[in-house]
Amino acid sequence: MGALVPVRSSIRISWERSEASRVDVDRPSPSYVDRVDRESTLSRAARPVIDALTSELHNEPVCIILTDSKGTVLDRRGGDPALLRRLDSVDLAPGFRYAESDVGTNGIGTALEVGGPILVDGAEHYTGPLRMFSCAGALITHPVTGGLLGVVDITTHANNSNSLLLSFAKLAARRIQQLVVEEANALDHALLSDYYAACRHSGGSVLALGDEVFMMNSHAQQRFDAIDQAALIDRTRDARGGTKPEVFLADLPSGLVARLAYHPTFVGDTLAGGVIQIKEQRTAVRSVTSARTPSIPGAAEASAVWRHVTQEVLDACSRGEWLVAEGEPGVGKLTLLRAAHDHVSPNRRLVVLDPTETATADELLSEAYEELDSGADLIIRHAHLLTSEVLDGLAALLQNVRDGAQAREPWVALTVLADRSEISDQLSIQLLRYFPRTVAVPPLRYHLEDVPALVRSLLTKAGVTDLTFSTMAMNQLMRLPWAGNVTHLRSVLAAVARRRRSGLVELEDLPPECLATTRRQLTAIEALERDAIVEALSAHRGDKPAAAIALGMSRATIYRKIRDYGIVT
Structure with missing residues (x-):
């Protein structure tokens, strides 16, 4: 009868913990996390290291696995098809949590439990199906704070086990830790630089926000009281993580309306955060007529963003100011213009012309001339689709209107796409010069x-x-x-x-x-x-x-x- 192979004390204690957690010895049952952050500091720092390691081990049946501090798999790379199929069969895949309390002794969960690197060879796994693997896990900690970030694990078939697996895992962990510090320094420096530049150039209120950073300049602290500051901070959640510049409004408890212009800061392709410049909006003085709520979808219980754009269109319409409404397809540009016109001038006829619904350029120009000559107001929809011939004719027609050819100057508006690449130079030069205001209609998101x-x-x-x-x-x-x-x-x-x-x-x-x-x-x-x-x-x-x-x-x-x-x- 053969002698029993002694079990390392760290493995024996891990089995005892696994038994106490009532882990199923016949089948691992890792829990699944619906949402994992693949753009965290850890993920970004680990990506080039895992890329390089995967390249080094390209011809080897080895898989490199990255998890967060709770053992949830964030990334899985390399490995031959047979190894990947086996890993899928035990759910060692992105989104699954390989904590020791879920699946028993393993390179990921046990490394987290013992607080250090460990190699778990085939038969040392607590759960039977995991014994076909050998895995080496090394902790990744933050070099500055010492906080636990996650685990890098290298897994292979049990019959391919090698002590070098643990050396590779520890080396990968150290490389990732170095990149964490390098990235943090670079991101913070870039954000701070943009923040100081905005403070110098604007002379007004400025905020900066990143993953671990929030700054508010003295101008903002002096201009807004504590309650308004709290409201501004809460409103910045809309911009956090944004990769494109945007402008949004905040109705403050004091009654002020603040315009927040967000500009992201990047280091290469990595978002460092963003800088927000704040300006107070002048509250429009509304007449009794314009104070009534227009019949615009959602206006009765509208957000500050929608109320603001609605009021801009109403103001222009009430003054007879020619207007361009720009925005993505389907945002409600035409609906907004029609509703504003019906609210301000309910007794005047409004005609909508659309180049996609008119057979020829001559017909569109002829209809535009006849309607304006009859005293109707006019909306030209999809103006970015107008041909050169129509643009020439409309420019001449609008110049005649401006010269006083009609007894009463009609109200004219255009709708165009927000994508500036769709706006031709000819449209900008020949037609848009007649329209002193452009209102950006926001997308529903x-x-x-x-x-x-x-x-x-x-x-x-x-x-x-x-x-x-x-x-x-x-x-x-x-x-x-x-x-x-x-x-x-x-x-x-x-x-x-x-x-x-x-x-x-x-x-x-x-x-x-x-x-x-x-x-x-x-x-x-x-x-x-x-x-x-x-x-x-x-x-x-x-x-x-x-x-x-x-x-x-x-x-x-x-x-x-x-x-x-x-x-x-």
């Missing part, structure tokens, strides 16, 4: 708090008055990016109304596209896959393993897809 009021307004307009949305369903609508803006929302409501014309709309009644919150544009194939996963989850009452079997996916794959598409389960 910038004022999602208006979604409930818009839903009620759009349903009422469609004649669907007996349909209401549950709190969960409405909250889900308010999480979506709405790539097609209000037009997109209208089409979703139409789809809901086709299936249910009265009663309460629950979360499961929403179309599949509404049960995913990813903000990137999906390809047609990805959209079909997303819908198939949503439908499978619905058919199996949210049972992810059952849905995976029905779709022919592994459990790890369906969890990854659910996370990538932002599917609500």
Whole structure:
């Protein structure tokens, strides 16, 4: 009878902890985390190290795994197809938590428990299916604060185990720690530089915000009291993490309206944070007539952003000032212009001309001339699509109007796309010079708090008055990016109304596209896959393993897809 192989004390104690946690010895059951931060400081610093290590071990059946401080897998790289299939079979994949209390003794969870690097060879794993692997885990700590950031783990087949695995893991951890400090220094320096530059050039109130940094200059501290400062800080949450410049408004408790202009700071492709310059907006003096709420979708309970743009259009319309409304497709440019005109000049006729609906350039120009000559007001929709011939003719026509050819000067407005690449030089030179003001109509994702009021307004307009949305369903609508803006929302409501014309709309009644919150544009194939996963989850009452079997996916794959598409389960 062979002698029993002695077990290291660290492994024996780990088995005792695993037994006390009631870990299943026959099958690992790691918990799954719906959302993991793949753009954290750790992830960014680790990426080039893992890239290099993967290249070094390119021909080896070795997988490099990065986890956060709780053992949740953030990244998994390398490995041959056979190794990857085996890892998927035990859910050692992004999004799954390999804490020792979940899956027993392993290179990730045990390294976290003992607070140091460890190599766990095949038979040393507590759970049977994990014994086909050997894994070496090394802790990644913050070189300055000493805080635990995560674990880098190198896993291979048990029969390929080598003591060098742990050396590679420890070396990778040290490289990542060095990059954490380098990146933090570079990001903080860049943000501080932009902050000081904004303070010098603006002479006004300036804020700066990063992952670990928040600064407010003395001008802002003196100009705004503590309550207004708290409101400003709260409003900056809209900008945090933003990668593009944007402008938004904040209604402050004191009654002031602040205009916040956010500009991001980058180091290479990495966002360091952003600087916000604050200016106080002059409150418009409104007449009794303009104080009435116009019949614009969502205006009755509008956000500060929508109220502001509405008032800008009303002010221009009431003064007869020619106007350009620019914005993404579907934001409601035409609806806003029409509503403002009906509010200010309800007895005047308004005509809308659209180059996409007019057969020829001559017909469009002829119709524009006749309508303006008759005394009608005019909106030219999709002005960015006008041909050179039409632009020449319209420029001459508008010059005649300006010269006093009509007894009463009509009101004229244009709608154009916000994308400046779509605006030709000829349009800018020949036509836009007649329009002293441009109003930017914001995309729906910038004022999602208006979604409930818009839903009620759009349903009422469609004649669907007996349909209401549950709190969960409405909250889900308010999480979506709405790539097609209000037009997109209208089409979703139409789809809901086709299936249910009265009663309460629950979360499961929403179309599949509404049960995913990813903000990137999906390809047609990805959209079909997303819908198939949503439908499978619905058919199996949210049972992810059952849905995976029905779709022919592994459990790890369906969890990854659910996370990538932002599917609500």
